[in-house]
Amino acid sequence: MSSRHFKVAALAGDGIGPEVMREAIKVLRATEKKLGFALEITEAPAGWAGIDAAGKALPDATLAVCKNSDAILFGSVGLPDRDPTMAKEARPERAALLPLRKEFDLFANLRPVKLLKELAGICPLRPERQGDGIDILVVRELTAGLYFGPKSTEEVVESHGPPHQPRRRYRKAVDTMVITSGEIERIAHVAFQAARQRRKKVTSIDKANVLENGVLWREVVTAIGAQYADIALEHMFVDNGAMQLVLRPSQFDVMLCENTFGDILSDEAAALGGSLGMLPSASLGKTSAEKTFGLYEPAGGTAPDLAGKNIANPIAQILSGALMLRHSFGMEAAAAAIETTVASDIRAGHRTGDICEAGDPKARKVGTHEMGDAIALAV
Numbered sequence: 483m484s485s486r487h488f489k490v491a492a493l494a495g496d497g498i499g500p501e502v503m504r505e506a507i508k509v510l511r512a513t514e515k516k517l518g519f520a521l522e523i524t525e526a527p528a529g530w531a532g533i534d535a536a537g538k539a540l541p542d543a544t545l546a547v548c549k550n551s552d553a554i555l556f557g558s559v560g561l562p563d564r565d566p567t568m569a570k571e572a573r574p575e576r577a578a579l580l581p582l583r584k585e586f587d588l589f590a591n592l593r594p595v596k597l598l599k600e601l602a603g604i605c606p607l608r609p610e611r612q613g614d615g616i617d618i619l620v621v622r623e624l625t626a627g628l629y630f631g632p633k634s635t636e637e638v639v640e641s642h643g644p645p646h647q648p649r650r651r652y653r654k655a656v657d658t659m660v661i662t663s664g665e666i667e668r669i670a671h672v673a674f675q676a677a678r679q680r681r682k683k684v685t686s687i688d689k690a691n692v693l694e695n696g697v698l699w700r701e702v703v704t705a706i707g708a709q710y711a712d713i714a715l716e717h718m719f720v721d722n723g724a725m726q727l728v729l730r731p732s733q734f735d736v737m738l739c740e741n742t743f744g745d746i747l748s749d750e751a752a753a754l755g756g757s758l759g760m761l762p763s764a765s766l767g768k769t770s771a772e773k774t775f776g777l778y779e780p781a782g783g784t785a786p787d788l789a790g791k792n793i794a795n796p797i798a799q800i801l802s803g804a805l806m807l808r809h810s811f812g813m814e815a816a817a818a819a820i821e822t823t824v825a826s827d828i829r830a831g832h833r834t835g836d837i838c839e840a841g842d843p844k845a846r847k848v849g850t851h852e853m854g855d856a857i858a859l860a861v
């Protein structure tokens with residue numbers, strides 16, 4: 483691989499996935515031409531598209547394409563109404579994305595939430611609550627905690643009590659929250675390093691007043707924070723964090739979260755950005771001197787209500803491509819060029835339905851293709 487030649491696996495998936503992926507590739511191709519680098523993009527099916535093509539949500543051939551690539555640009559998978567008889571373990575939501583996260587040890591999820599000034603009207607918060615603007619990076623641990631600890635559901639028959647009384651029967655579900663100091667250290671480094679490129683503040687979210695996980699989390703984050711004297715570190719309980727996000731979101735720069743808390747808070751933060759259609763994400767694996775493998779995807783899902791109508795917003799997918807250029811390929815100028823062009827496009831008034839505010843005289847409603855074309859032309 484020459485330093486400016488990169489291999490990309492493009493897994494568009496289901497629903498609006500293929501439509502928004504088409505626009506993202508269009509913008510990447512336009513950027514590539516102008517900024518002189520080369521992307522070798524291989525498209526491969528995943529999700530229901532994988533099941534239709536090869537009987538599996540993540541076909542072996544698709545996984546092979548990913549392994550042979552420098553990064554994965556992912557659309558979205560899952561169609562809730564398709565084949566309700568299929569076992570949940572084989573459905574795309576579990577059988578496509580989770581194995582990819584596991585295979586590539588994608589432990590760090592980055593979700594930048596930015597409310598553009600022109601879209602202040604579609605933010606669910608009143609203008610006075612938006613403060614100086616909303617620009618938050620949620621850094622979420624992605625491979626430990628409740629979602630990955632031992633779990634079970636069992637039938638319990640109580641054995642104690644007087645012999646003449648009927649035994650009490652019930653079902654019991656157990657999820658276990660497990661995290662190690664090493665897992666906390668590596669995600670904390672990601673957050674502190676990201677803060678260095680931003681406003682130099684990390685708010686670490688935990689539940690140290692109740693959970694052992696939280697006590698360890700706070701201890702380890704504090705120790706890692708001591709290595710970053712230039713970054714201000716504060717700790718916040720997750721319940722307060724959820725409240726502060728809607729009361730005064732402008733206080734946050736980088737929010738560092740454990741897996742479950744990050745899942746919930748990043749969706750809450752996403753809502754502040756106005757539409758899921760605007761929000762990209764990056765899931766990063768191990769970083770070496772030369773490269774960081776990552777999977778880049780929109781924060782939203784397959785939006786079956788919009789699929790096939792040319793009305794989905796392609797910006798989240800396009801900005802996911804920009805994150806890929808930045809984090810996996812070190813192409814900061816190209817990433818910034820895409821991000822600046824998206825902002826100018828919004829400033830120029832182009833709006834897909836999800837970000838079109840009724841009564842905004844500057845807004846001109848456009849479809850998925852038109853939005854992609856406008857950004858690709860201007861980049």
Ligand code: NAD
Nearest residue numbers: 558559560561562575758759782783784785788794795836
């Ligand atoms: P969703 O994100 O698909 O849709 C939620 C709402 O956001 C809908 O109103 C939708 O129209 C809107 N929306 C989402 N993306 C948009 C875009 N680009 N432009 C405009 N509006 C957009 O969530 P859901 O309805 O809960 O899930 C639908 C399917 O997607 C489910 O099968 C779910 O499991 C799957 N899903 C997949 C992923 C993934 O692949 N990473 C993530 C989330 C949901």
